[in-house]
Amino acid sequence: MDSKINFAVIVFPASNCDFDAFRVPAELLKQNAKYVWHKDTVLGDVDVVILPGGFSYGDYLRTGAIARFSPIMNEVINFANGGGLVIGFCNGFQILTECGLLPGVLMKNKSLKFICDYVNLKVVTNNSPFTSNCNKGEVLKIPIAHGDGNYFADENTLQSLIENDQILFQYSDENGNITDQANPNGSLLNIAGVVNKKRNILGMMPHPERAVRKILGSDDGLKIFNSIVESFVYQ
Amino acid sequence: MNYKTTVEVILRSTILDVQGKAVENAIHSLGEKEISNVRVGKKITFNVAAENNSNAEIIVKSICDKLLANPIMEDFTFKIEQITNGLEN
Numbered sequence: 001m002d003s004k005i006n007f008a009v010i011v012f013p014a015s016n017c018d019f020d021a022f023r024v025p026a027e028l029l030k031q032n033a034k035y036v037w038h039k040d041t042v043l044g045d046v047d048v049v050i051l052p053g054g055f056s057y058g059d060y061l062r063t064g065a066i067a068r069f070s071p072i073m074n075e076v077i078n079f080a081n082g083g084g085l086v087i088g089f090c091n092g093f094q095i096l097t098e099c100g101l102l103p104g105v106l107m108k109n110k111s112l113k114f115i116c117d118y119v120n121l122k123v124v125t126n127n128s129p130f131t132s133n134c135n136k137g138e139v140l141k142i143p144i145a146h147g148d149g150n151y152f153a154d155e156n157t158l159q160s161l162i163e164n165d166q167i168l169f170q171y172s173d174e175n176g177n178i179t180d181q182a183n184p185n186g187s188l189l190n191i192a193g194v195v196n197k198k199r200n201i202l203g204m205m206p207h208p209e210r211a212v213r214k215i216l217g218s219d220d221g222l223k224i225f226n227s228i229v230e231s232f233v234y235q
Numbered sequence: 236m237n238y239k240t241t242v243e244v245i246l247r248s249t250i251l252d253v254q255g256k257a258v259e260n261a262i263h264s265l266g267e268k269e270i271s272n273v274r275v276g277k278k279i280t281f282n283v284a285a286e287n288n289s290n291a292e293i294i295v296k297s298i299c300d301k302l303l304a305n306p307i308m309e310d311f312t313f314k315i316e317q318i319t320n321g322l323e324n
Binding site (some may be wrong): 059061062065069098104107108109110111112152153186210 | 239250251252253254257302303307308
């Protein structure tokens with residue numbers, strides 16, 4: 001029996017982080033990975049779905065707004081509602097909020113600038129299949145590259161995110177302090193990544209798939225990928 | 236009947252419109268200091284074939300709710316006008 005985990009990376013028109021999202025599980029973690037075209041209607045035998053970063057549909061109307069109507073998204077929504085692990089990095093996060101799988105919305109960066117830089121991320125909780133390999137309060141160095149990463153949700157939603165321990169990552173300084181200075185885009189509560197209540201859907205603006213080799217600046221992203229793999233091993 | 240529809244989508248008034256703010260600053264640098272509260276939105280136009288005005292409204296509202304506006308951050312308004320000959324565009 002093949003004990004490898006099956007990753008599927010959904011490819012939308014103008015996805016541009018799909019290669020990285022594919023190569024981390026396939027080449028570094030030695031798991032199975034495949035691309036699934038957005039017009040496909042079947043996911044197949046899959047354990048983890050990744051919605052990669054990019055500019056799906058040219059960010060027309062709103063980021064992620066059109067991609068959520070791609071045929072494969074019905075399958076992804078069913079898979080997620082059935083408890084399957086779904087991850088959205090950057091544009092993937094925007095798509096997940098647009099389909100209502102995650103609360104809130106990503107607005108234009110407060111500075112109006114597209115920001116491409118390393119940030120420090122505080123791991124707020126390790127109670128999730130995406131952060132189980134991290135220590136609570138640990139600071140990860142991971143890059144961001146977005147123009148619309150300004151997380152917004154109404155007061156009640158924010159309260160519910162806190163009460164249910166759904167905030168996974170916050171922009172912080174290198175010591176884990178949550179400050180305005182460390183907030184690159186104006187996100188409320190410095191939110192960089194959240195999970196749903198059932199804790200099987202993750203959305204985050206930073207790109208852990210770009211931080212997997214020390215020679216490129218950081219391999220902290222591997223902690224997130226390793227958490228996912230281990231969540232299956234210890235099931 | 237065919238109806239010409241104009242939808243306007245704009246950030247909710249409680250949300251800081253950073254784009255509007257940037258445009259406002261640019262207007263001020265033109266010397267027009269009396270301008271304030273600039274907000275930038277979107278205008279979307281299309282035609283709807285419907286039995287009558289209220290059916291057209293139901294269709295348009297549904298499209299706005301599901302796609303054209305994100306209710307978490309945006310409000311929308313729309314206008315529907317019956318198309319008579321010569322007003323197709």
